[in-house]
Amino acid sequence: MKQRLLISLALLAFAALPALADDAALLERMQAVETQVNDADIDGLEKSLEGLEAMDGSSPDVRYGRAYCRYRLASLSMGDSSAASGAREHLEAAQSGLEELLESLPSSSSRAVEAMSLLSGVMGTRIGLDPGLGMRLGPKSGRYLAKAEALSPDNPRVHLQEGISKFNTPKSWGGSMKKAESSLRKAVALFAENPEQATWPNWGYLDALAWLGQALAAQDKIDEARAVYQQALAVNPEMGWIRYQLLPALDG
Secondary structure, eight states, X not given: OXXXXXXXXXXXXXXXXHXXXXXXXXXXXXXXXXXXXXXXXXXXXXXXXXXXXXXXXXXXXXXXXXXXXXXXXXXXXXXXXXXXXXXXXXXXXXXXXXXXXXXXXXXXXXXXXXXXXXXXHHHHHHHHHOGGGHHHHHHHHHHHXXXXXHHOTTOHHHHHHHHHHHHHSOGGGTOOHHHXXXXXXXXXXXXXXXXXXXXXXXXXXXXXXXXXXXXXXXXXXXXXXXXXXXHHHHHOTTOHIIIIIIHHHHTX
């Protein structure tokens, strides 16, 4: 379970954020972050985080961007035991930053929904790194995700995080590959409805395909999993997680 989180989150379309769309510097920064995520470029992400930290911290979009960058940095670092402490620091900072952001936002706003969804993912990643946190963070993560879904049932990232959660949660605690598949299929369908989003954030489609493929493979639906992985590679042929790890695992 832990390894699934470590690999997947190294990769990871809702209503556009108007302030972000109008802020050329922030938009450019976050587009660079997405490229660095796809390239698994830790050094580049560290530099992007430095740039985000230097930007106006009163902007909700900047604060969200910082947390997202830390989330991705932590996920990429988790597979390296020597970098585990840094991953923990990034995740703790992302969690506290998102919690503070939520205190300043209208609870029903699109920004709040995105922050709650990402916060749930951050907590889940912390549990993947330190399973002992599950009793404390698991219920909180679930509550944030449930509230986000109630407020915005058509947000694809909410269903992505729900699918990841169901995939990684033990069956005795409500996890289920079948439920994970259902949530991830919903996420993929919602992403496909808005494939040409002009503004960031627009992340998660490839993550949803990668996780869906894993959920299918875990149920011995090998041909379906292979087709989903190929669908992701058609979008990004250089997606190393799928090309060099998930696809070969189907033949192992």
